[in-house]
Amino acid sequence: MYAQMIKSESSNDDPQALAEFQARIDRGERIEPKEWMPEGYRKTLIRQIGQHAHSEIVGQLPEGNWITRAPTLERKQILLAKVQDEAGHGLYLYSACETLGVTRDELFEKLHSGAMKYSSIFNYPTLTWADMGAIGWLVDGAAIMNQVPLQRTSYGPYARAMVRICKEESFHQRQGYSIMMKMAQGTPAQKEMAQDALNRFWYPSLMMFGPSDAESVHSTQNMAWKIKINTNDELRQRFVNETVPQAEYLGLTVPDEHLRWNDDKQGYDFSEPDWDEFFEVLKGNGPCNEERLGARRKAWDDGQWFREGLSAYADKQATRRTAAE
């Protein structure tokens, strides 16, 4: 889940208009960019889609870390293609966000200043090649849990971006699982790397869904607006139910001694992640927060002359065209 803990903004709009808007959503209509929408809906969406977009581009970094060290030419191509897809997802999502009246540059500024967040998961380091497997399998797997329902979200551009993104995410998850398979069936050293990657990424993956939000006011409003489709706990449970058998198939052990199948709820009981750690990571105290944000800021700052050069050329061309007419 690339958007965590999205607070809903309140609206001071006309109650009658709000009620009509809600009725449209309840009828399953899609809201499109030029149509009227409550200010709170617009702002909440900017926050959510923006955070999602930021997660995609910051998410390039932990995997990008291994592109130059990928162990075969084929793995290198697959990883490059995957990380490139993430940049593409960022692009769709920033574009979707722009339809709400905010520019991509403004969103970048908010990312760089820390005013907007990205998913906590990308503040964890990628230490071995097995992490490429674990991220594809677990992180993209968790993202899919959240994004598949979001294909039905009420805001048209967001829903359509999600349709494209989901197609690519399932390829990402499969490539991750394929790396895990190779390693789990490989040499003892490879299997150890695979188990270690699972150990390190299991709880951070569970954190991706955010803390339990059953009682949250924000969650209720966002669900009414169909910006959020399921609760965090529902999605986390679904993720665990699907992932545990996959780990068993790999012959790897999920690092949770309390993990048990519960016949009554037809799902696994499992341990909660360490929420103190989660909030520390959100506050900037994760293992890689400074590096990730630092890398994004550096890319932006170093690229300033490049962007300015292109703009200056475009201006000159426009002037030349006008002069020629």
Add this chain to the structure above:
Amino acid sequence: MALDGRDPVKIDDALRPAMFDWLCRLGDNALILGHRTSEWCGHGPALEEDIALANTALDLIGHCQMWLGLAAEVEGQGRTADQLAYLRDAMAFRNVKLVELPNGDIGQTIMREFLFDAFHFELLTELSTSPNTRVAEIAAKALKEVAYQLDRASDLVVRLGDGTEESHARMQAALDHLWPYTGEMFTADAVDTAMTEAGIAPDLSDLQTRWTATVKDILDEATLTLPERRFDVHTGGKQGRHTEHLGYLLAEMQFLQRAYPGAEW
């Protein structure tokens, strides 16, 4: 028929060592430039550029796989493209020095791509009609992608050269830095001559004439000045005498294959 259903390479056995070397040059240029380009992934100056650079890297790694695959087949020692990429040391690499230089800023990266693409495009155009069908097939496939890469790089060189004062200065500095490495692409040695005489590869001096014309045109439009310095100061990469940079690049690229010999990934 070869195992994959394609025609086996038809060449004289006497030509095999030269052809292996020559194919490694094609594959290694693509591999090393692809590696350098891939270093930008996630760090590009704009999202669109990030995507385009990753795409270019992906194309090049794809070309490398085809050329090194054919090289391994010509060598006939049972090695694979992966083994050639991951288990040779620097002295066995045959890329030109131009492609192994560190990226520098994005301007230098783009200028290098342009200077190399303009050569690569001419070379693949000729090779796509090579009487050796295996070579021609790979070249024709790669040419489509390289034609686009050249278009993109030329366009950016023009826009940045004729952009702001700063972008102009950076592009000129990049050109001045890279220029003395470009001549190696056209410096023929015994391997090149053998391949030309066998009718498989074009004469490098013909390519140089067309490359020079393209480069002059684009640099003119970009308001950049062709350096007066010799363009063939730094050669030797094609014979395995590289810069200090290649060793570090290989140490990074080959790390897993070296640390876990024989493991499958």
